[in-house]
Amino acid sequence: MANHYFRFKQFTVHQEACAMKVCTDACLQGASTAAYLQTNKPGIQRILDIGTGTGLLSLMLAQQLSSATITAIELDAAAAGQARSNFIASPWSERLQVIETDAREMAGDVQYDFIITNPPFYESDLKSGNHLRNQAMHATTLDYNDLLTVIDRQLAEGGEFSILLPYRPFGEFVTLAGAAGFYLKEVVHVKQSERHAYFRSIGIFGREQNKPQVASMAIREADQQVYTPAFVSLLQPYYLYL
Template sequence: MANHYFQFKQFTVNQEACAMKVCTDACLQGAYTAAYLHGTPGIHRVLDIGAGTGLLSLMLAQELPDAAITGIELDPAAAGQAEANYAASPWQQRLQVVETDAKHLPVGTPYDFIITNPPFYESDLKSSDQLRNQAMHATTLDYSDLLQVIDQQLSPTGQFSVLLPYIPFADFVSLAQQAGFFLREVLHVKQSEQHGYFRSVGIFSREAGICDQHTLSIREADKKTYTPAFIALLKPYYLFL
């Protein structure tokens, strides 16, 4: 059974009301994206699509002191959990949650950056848990829908971060290009040095250009010890690093 909370250095994520709990690959996305944005001027409005526990919003709030961050979440229980996690954080004044379907979010002032950990498995078998299906499968927001929402909400010079399984990531890159977005930086992730890649974190913009490619293994070949690269990336957040 997963813990009801996950303690980070500067904030706590309670998660008992959420179908999808805090996981290492989501933490990697948050840390990698925050490091990518470090020192970037003009990041004042950030949108977190499918906020869940609020983890990604909180990680970016820690790194981006001038950013107001809005998390949108379809599931009422998860939205309430994210709101409570925001309120208990040091950045409560810069964080808000909106309980809505991303496709129904009004178009207003565009966002400077969007981060999303979307439903993963568009065609895989689903479990009997409806909320987990909604969180893990594209039952409410497929990749084309997601790209349309991002296109509507993102500023002309904005960028977005997405976490996806490694194998379908290439298909998403093609869909994104058709929608006018280009991969500018990517991190391909292995569970350990002995495994193949299983997750990819991509940073996209509307401007075409050379893509910087990076790789990372979470653990050494012994499958127990964190790699130096993982430690360096997560040290600002993980309590015991």
Template sequence: MPNQYFRFKQFTVHQEACAMKVCTDACLQGAYTAAYLRGSDVRRVLDIGTGTGLLSLMLAQELPDTVFNAVELDTAAAGQAAANFEASPWSERLSVMIADARELPVTEAYDFIITNPPFYEAALKSSDKLRNQAMHTTTLDYRALLQVIAAQLRPEGAFSVLLPYSVFDGFRELAAAEGYLPEKILHVKQSENHDRFRTIGIFRRNAGMAAVDTIAIRDTGHQQYTAAFTALLKPYYLYLT
């Protein structure tokens, strides 16, 4: 059974009510995105499909002047995120809405959007309805996600997305049709001798040629975190120094 909580250096994520638990690639997205935003003038961030609230918490740690609004469709997960937010040092800057992202009112546009969306559009589904909702595009496919982003994001804003490597190029084409191009791309490998399995993309309108990098989580012996991974996750992971 997965741990019911995940303790970071400055906050703890409880996850017993969430279908999708804390995972390494999501932590990497949070750290990579926080590094991209650090020192920026981003003031309002929308977290679509927040789950445990992990991504908002990671960004809140590094962006002291930013307010985070998270949206989550599943009531239990939204309650868990709210509790994690309340227990964090940044509770006054974190809030969660129980809603379908497609039905969010368009009021003041956001400076930045982060999302770890459902992954598997065509994959076989399990018997667990909530896990399907969290992992498969049963409620918010990539086209719909991009439409939400276009409605909620300021014209000069940007967004971060975590996807399987195998579908990233298809998503990139859909994003281009909405006017968004990748500014930064990070391909992720489990280890130095594995193939790429995830991709983090940061998109904006009028982006130039994308800066493309690859990071391995562990070394060739699968025993140690790589130096690049350690540098990114050191502000968060409890035992990285």
């Protein structure tokens, strides 16, 4: 049974009301995206988190980006309430807000400098018997094209976005993004360990065409017992025991 909460160095994520719990690959996306923004957009101000769930990604970005105000949207009422509670209990509550809404129904009058989303759209995988988990893990309410339409409407000129996807569908998403006017800028392909194949991809996309920077990393060493130095370096600001 999953823990009801996950404690980080500077905040705690309660998750009992959320279908999708805190997971290592989402933590990697938050940490790597925060590091990217600290280097490339250190004064960034407005960030949108699409499908926030527990609020994990928003909290990770808020910790590292002191100038950013973050709006998180969530379709599921229980998850939105949980994220709101997690935000209020954090040190950055004044810079975080949750809106319970369908991303497709957002007005385009407010645009954001950066968008982050962890949409576990396992479009070709089998569904479970749990409706909320299906909603969180499958393209039952928002497919890739819908997501790109939302991003295009909400992203300010010159803005970029971060997305975490399973490794196999990532190539398909790159093609669809290109057709929508977004181009891969950086990608990190992730392995569970040095002995495993890739299972996740974290991509940064923008509207300018360029040659993307491609990197890879493993979460654990080949023995699967010890975190790799690259993982430790990224997660040390967040994980209690690193």
